[in-house]
Amino acid sequence: MSESLLDTYPHRMGGHCGSSAMRDLMEWSGLGFDGPPNEGLVFALGGALSLTYVRTDALVPPLYLVGRGPDFEMDLPRRLGATVEVRSTDDPQLGWDLVRDELDRGRPALVWAEIAELPYLRVQLRMSRHDIVIVGYDSDAEIAYVADNDRVEIQQVPFDALARARRSMTFPEPTRHTLFRIDWPEALPSIAVVAAEAFAQSAACMRAPAGSTIAGPVEHSGTHGIDAALALSSDVVLWHELPSDVLEVHLFSLGAFIEKAGTGGGLFRRLLACGCDEIARLTGDAATSDLARDAHRAAAAWTSVAQAAVHKGSTAATRLDHVIEAAAVLTDTESSLATSLDSAARSLRSAV
Template sequence: MTDQQHITDYPHELAGHCGSGALRDLLHWAGLSYESTPLDEGTIFGLGGALGFTYLRHPAMTPPIYLVGRGPDLTVDFTRRLGITATHDTTDDPDEGWAWVRDELDQGYPVLCWADIAELPYLRVRLSMSRHDIVIVGYNDDSHTATVVDNDRPDPQHVPYDALARARASTGFPTPTRHTTYRLRYPTQLPPLADVTADACHAAARALRDPEPMFDSITHGTPGLVEGHGVDGVATFVDDLSRWPELFSSDQLDTTLFALAAFIEKAGTGGGLFRRLQADYLSYLARRTQLSTARQAADTYTRLARLWSDLAAIATSKTDALTRIHTIHAAARHLPALEQRAADDLQILARDLTAGDTNGADPG
């Protein structure tokens, strides 16, 4: 058995989100693009059709709120749309899970895996998040380390085998990691861009307009839980903001506001609760197709990203917590209508892409 392996010249840049950043690098490594240059992260995120919205509040959670602006199936949907064969393996046996990784690397393939951020030593965080995407590009039995590429670090990280095993065996939030491993096999060329983008825009619009609960198996029937999904969930969130001053003490309110800002800007969202990545994708489509509906959607998502980022800035400003929450609630009242408009823009764009209405431009 080989005692070390490393994929040389693996391309990597920092990214706003772990999933779209990993898929961007993997597509670049495979030499696949719709352009003469690699696709950017926003375009990768948009092609996944992964936009969404979920809000949870429950006193047993720490912090007592959870906010996310995407759905759970970016990797599965992205690979399906782009004709990439993805074998998704899970196990509770660490030896089996590690054997999958070694086998892929020995065949010359980088390996996309889940890992809990709390167990990755280079991240130095306490918060558990078990569905963090990493790419493993090497191993060395002499030093007992694996070489890990992470969206949050500019350079590959050498992670001890035991720490990586813990990260891949986590039972933390939102789901057990179970040594999740993706074996990816790439096509010689990508499918037509118009087909991929129409399906991706339709999927994102559907997730916002007619959402399926993201954590239903975990949260269903939980007493005292406030829960909202999709555009209607945004309205639930905004309405619930008015209750925070009576639900939380001053210190708790301060902590919750900082958590809110982190969920919007810092928790691997690419900024603006993933709306900035979506705006980048739609701007790419507007340039590529010359569709006015693509430009309209890009403009709407740019406004949405800015509004979400404004909320995060208010949440971490130097005023007292009560002033901050009242200011946030006043600004957030514009969110439900703008989120609805954005979802509608996506659906209209999906229709135009399906119809091939590109005003003579090349849709790919």
């Protein structure tokens, strides 16, 4: 087959590449709890909330902050009753064959891609685990059709650019032409059961993260969970020692990682809050309503840090003073959020 296009694929923009891709894939599969799911609900049910903070001169920019865990693309569909097969290869032809086989079967292909190699994004920052969904191809024109949360329209990506994006060796890990082959269920399990499991997983990631994070193995990749909030709030106090140009980079990067780097705002906490609002509506669970409130508070706290970091009209030193003040509440805010996640998980389990 020289051409294939899923022209009815229900793509919309979103706040985060993973949750918006999964939202679209669920809608394409005809799955939802009260109609097609919104992105916040998808993120919340993935149990993906976490926190990792890394500061090292080995990175450009020299810090990394992320608020989700590494396995959302597997955890969410499996929690919903789907089967997931992760296919990775260093052979670019095999990598493309896997995508083409999915498309020729009438199935969209969820893959990783390096953002700096996707021509329509026009970014210099490198990040290899950007989720995109390939929904078609034209072999004669050597074009792939890509759904990306950052663009309204389906994007046309040359085969060679897509191949580069799928063989990246940059942070946080090699893309290795990774593809997620998902077989969705015909019906979804109880939302209370799914949400309880997801909330418990997120709480555990915040309190005692284990195994790997997006930035790598826990023991080799900065600080994690509530400890990461404490590390960041302590670290920014020392940024006054940085040269002004270096401080500018740190402040800009901090604001970007919280609000601009595909987080949905407030370092993923706003997505969680919106999802919890929906779960509370669907279940009537009071503890989940409380969780939504605390998630909104956490999102606002992180957004305050970002706004302080990039506030126009202030010197870098003044902005840093405001960042230090705003960051001082993060540890307590994140601790309260973890407690609320645990409480909502217990409440939903008791109601099943």
